[in-house]
Structure formats: structure tokens, C-alpha cells
Amino acid sequence: MGVRVKICGLTRLEDALLAEALGAHALGFVLAPGSKRRISPETARTISEALGPFVVRVGVFRDQGPEEVLKLMEAARLQVAQLHGAEPPEWAERVGRFFPVVKAFSLEGPARPEWAAYPAQALLLDGKAPGSGEGYPRAWARPLLETGARVILAGGLTPENLGEVLPLKPYALDLASGVEEAPGVKSPARLRALFARLEAWNRGV
Numbered sequence: 689m690g691v692r693v694k695i696c697g698l699t700r701l702e703d704a705l706l707a708e709a710l711g712a713h714a715l716g717f718v719l720a721p722g723s724k725r726r727i728s729p730e731t732a733r734t735i736s737e738a739l740g741p742f743v744v745r746v747g748v749f750r751d752q753g754p755e756e757v758l759k760l761m762e763a764a765r766l767q768v769a770q771l772h773g774a775e776p777p778e779w780a781e782r783v784g785r786f787f788p789v790v791k792a793f794s795l796e797g798p799a800r801p802e803w804a805a806y807p808a809q810a811l812l813l814d815g816k817a818p819g820s821g822e823g824y825p826r827a828w829a830r831p832l833l834e835t836g837a838r839v840i841l842a843g844g845l846t847p848e849n850l851g852e853v854l855p856l857k858p859y860a861l862d863l864a865s866g867v868e869e870a871p872g873v874k875s876p877a878r879l880r881a882l883f884a885r886l887e888a889w890n891r892g893v
């Protein structure tokens with residue numbers, strides 16, 4: 689199987705349906721205050737309910753307490769919670785009683801192997817400013833990849849630079865601005881280019 693892909697920061701039904709049709713494994717909805725891609729739980733729910741059963745709906749949160757996260761997850765009919773701030777492990781444990789958790793770390797230097805002990809089903813390595821399109825030297829991911837944890841690589845990925853990360857064999861990739869026309873508005877051409885590139889990689893081209 690090829691690498692899994694999450695398309696993040698969706699705000700429009702047509703973009704979500706296209707990403708699903710092209711083969712995205714997961715779709716992300718940002719419910720964090722202050723994001724340019726923030727979506728209301730009502731709109732996220734409408735989109736979630738229109739999708740097929742086999743694409744994972746992810747809620748993205750930043751420094752929101754576990755009760756607020758659980759309330760929004762339920763209201764928006766989402767399935768996996770991505771914690772993108774400085775959430776203590778106890779918050780993830782509380783959310784994790786109800787939903788699988790992805791914990792994101794913003795890199796300012798190499799990833800730390802001890803992050804593998806955080807109570808989450810997968811760990812996401814992002815650039816310094818989430819959703820900004822800013823990357824980092826990809827070798828910074830190695831210390832965490834080497835622990836055998838499920839590592840999702842994000843931060844400044846585009847259809848053009850996937851060659852930097854695919855050889856690292858991450859659990860998944862996560863893209864927001866690299867497939868957009870504007871924050872929250874996906875580009876059909878760039879989405880198609882992304883999945884065409886992945887298909888070519890899987891065929892060994």
C-alpha cells in the first residue's frame with residue numbers, strides 16, 4: 689500500500705468530495721480559534737455527512753480543553769481528534785477515551801524520540817507555524833521515525849516536493865496550503881497533481 693494522505697483545512701463540500709474521489713484517506717476540518725481555515729461545527733457536520741463511509745474525518749484543535757474538543761467532535765460528526773497545540777498528555781488521554789488522537793508537534797529543531805511516548809495513535813510533525821506552508825529540514829523527522837511510531841509528515845508539502853518525504857516512508861502525509869488557491873479553498877488542479885504524483889511514485893515512476 690502507498691502512503692496515506694490527509695488533506696487538511698477543508699471548508700467546502702466540493703473540495704472534500706473531490707479529495708475523497710481522488711483517494712484521500714483522511715480529511716481535516718480546523719476547529720481551532722484563530723485559523724484562516726476555521727470551519728463551524730455545523731458546516732463540518734454537513735460535509736462529514738455527505739462523505740462516504742471509508743474516508744476518515746479529522747477535527748483539528750489547538751489548546752482547547754478536552755471537554756470542548758469532545759463537544760465539537762460530536763457536534764461536527766468527526767472521527768479522529770488532532771491536537772495541534774501544547775496539550776498535556778492528560779488532555780489526550782481524556783479525548784482518547786472516545787476518539788483516536790493524533791498529536792502534532794511544531795518543529796524548531798530535530799524531533800525528539802521521547803515524543804513517541806505521548807498518548808496518541810499517531811504523531812504529526814509540522815513546521816513552526818501550522819498551515820503556513822512552512823517546512824523544515826526533513827532529516828529532523830528521523831529520530832521519531834526511527835522509534836517505529838506512526839509518524840505523519842506535514843509542513844510545506846506540495847505536489848512538487850513529495851520526493852523529499854516519500855523515501856522516509858512515513859505513516860502518512862498531511863497537506864493544507866500546498867493544494868490551495870486561497871486559505872480554505874482547495875485547488876482542483878493541485879489536488880489532481882498531488883494524487884497523480886503519488887500514483888506515479890507507487891508505480892515506481
Ligand SMILES: O=C(O)c1ccccc1NCC(=O)[C@H](O)[C@H](O)COP(=O)(O)O
Pocket residue numbers: 696697716718720723724725726748749750772814815817818819820821822842843844845862863864865866
Ligand atoms: O491549517 C491551519 O490553519 C491550522 C491552524 C491551527 C492549527 C492547525 C492548522 N493546520 C493543521 C494541519 O494539519 C495542516 O495541514 C498542517 O499544519 C500543514 O499545513 P501546510 O504547511 O499548509 O501544508
